[in-house]
Amino acid sequence: MRRACLVVLLLASGTVPLGAQEFHPPPVQHSSDRGTRLGLFGFGVRGGVDVSGSKQMVFGVTLDAGHLFGSRFRLRPSGEIGVFNGVNSYIGSFEGLYRFTSDDQTATPYAGGGFSIVGHDSCGADPDCPAVWANLVVGLELHYRSTFNWLLEYHAMDHFDHNRFYVGLTTRRGN
16 A cells, blocks of 8 residues: 555656656648548638618528638538518528638638528428529638638629628638
């Protein structure tokens, strides 16, 4: 029993170095900008207004789901809800965005397109619901902190029948 107490005291006092204290993690390896890489690399939240028709307030979330052919062509699924001024609307989108500069720049403009599946309250009673819309996206990310960017974005949806402007905050892609 005395030996066990002595070992515990020596370990607790720090006079005997432990192997775990000398561990140094390996350096972060930066992946290549080439090829396809899929996964969850970031997310964002945004809010804005649909300036066509009912002038709804829109709120949504986005995910950075990876890139194809290189780190500048990003895949981005998103979901949003439109509220106030009429029937609530629900949209699920999948878009491909081309970023014109790399992530380490102060401002990163991008453009792209995709499609949305759109519904609204009482969708079951509407024969045209849900609908599939084509999207056009133009935006700008402004560096805010090491892990966050401000997001300014314009969406033209359903042959420019719905025009939405967003402001949001998104995470920056890590290593």
